[in-house]
């Protein structure tokens with residue numbers, strides 16, 4: 001498919017991108033518990049496909065340096081991080097109040113190694129941002145990341161720490177503006193909330209609206225104060241297909257790139273928007289999903305790709321493998337190579353799977369209306385007299401020597417002056433309605449149980465509905481990162497000053 005984007009001078013795929021790929025061989029061993037739809041094993045399956053398609057030798061493969069407490073505390077509250085570090089399945093019974101306070105226990109269960117899992121997936125995303133900041137790659141990939149629902153002091157929707165917010169904070173050290181794009185079927189609420197009041201981060205989330213997790217009434221949320229019109233939401237209905245999706249994605253993202261001119265882009269590639277997802281209800285093919293990746297790559301701006309949702313794991317692995325190929329500029333053979341997880345991909349053993357014949361509830365007039373509204377928001381930004389979009393500020397000085405020498409652990413600047421605003425101002429009403437039905441007949445579950453014989457007896461809710469009431473009258477959400485007003489004269493390697 002033609003991307004139709006801002007092609008490089010030598011053509012859409014005329015220049016091979018330098019890709020850094022973050023993977024920890026341990027990540028597939030973390031286990032949310034029997035019947036839980038979130039399976040880190042899918043990351044290991046993706047990696048095995050990459051290895052057998054011969055893609056690993058075309059990119060820099062890096063094991064993430066685990067994020068430390070202080071790194072996580074750049075966004076998350078100290079007491080929440082301490083809780084995550086300390087909690088174990090055995091001590092849950094004595095910590096019921098804390099579990100409730102931090103929303104841990106049902107959708108977000110306590111499991112063995114929970115904290116090191118968080119450190120690993122956050123370390124990959126922040127490590128990717130560091131590589132991009134130093135100009136050491138064009139595209140960084142962390143399929144274990146993308147956990148977009150996590151809040152400052154609260155787990156949500158299978159997410160504990162928000163690696164995306166942490167990575168964006170890292171990118172903001174070098175880039176005046178960072179764009180976040182989210183193609184998971186669920187609203188990227190945690191990231192939106194964190195940057196709700198700043199014009200330095202634009203968030204754009206394409207998602208299923210209505211009675212669906214996390215239940216945000218996204219039409220209403222467009223950003224606040226200086227951040228007004230910098231939070232964009234594209235509400236979609238069941239059964240959306242490739243053509244309908246791209247009829248919104250390309251015009252909207254094309255306009256966003258033209259007007260916002262980000263210095264870096266983070267694309268959350270949640271695969272639960274694929275046809276046939278266990279929790280999803282969209283009808284995208286892998287090629288349709290990957291078209292978003294291809295389009296964002298075509299703008300030739302430093303790009304961080306992260307994972308996210310995706311609950312039919314044989315589709316998730318196919319999708320993220322194909323999208324890694326897209327990042328590298330390879331079109332992969334449809335025939336899946338023989339490997340240790342080959343049996344998952346039967347009966348066809350092909351990379352691409354036909355979408356279903358489900359009804360597309362997104363009518364043409366509805367799509368036209370949404371596109372019109374979003375383009376209108378973007379034009380009002382374009383014509384706002386206070387907004388001055390300059391070109392990117394100069395990059396941080398990069399040492400001549402290999403970055404690994406300079407920064408042996410590949411760790412980001414540990415002495416950053418970045419801190420996150422600690423003043424909780426208010427909270428939006430959020431309705432959470434995600435039904436998770438443990439379906440033991442699901443083939444992924446059966447295989448998963450085989451791969452994880454040590455099933456733990458973790459109490460696991462078959463559904464979870466909770467409503468949080470607003471606590472104050474302010475429109476500003478809790479957990480917002482507050483930026484200093486003018487960062488234009490700040491040395492780029494120091495990052496914005498966060499009021500504390």
Ligand SMILES: [Zn+2]
Nearest residue numbers: 184186272309
């Ligand atoms: Zn999702």
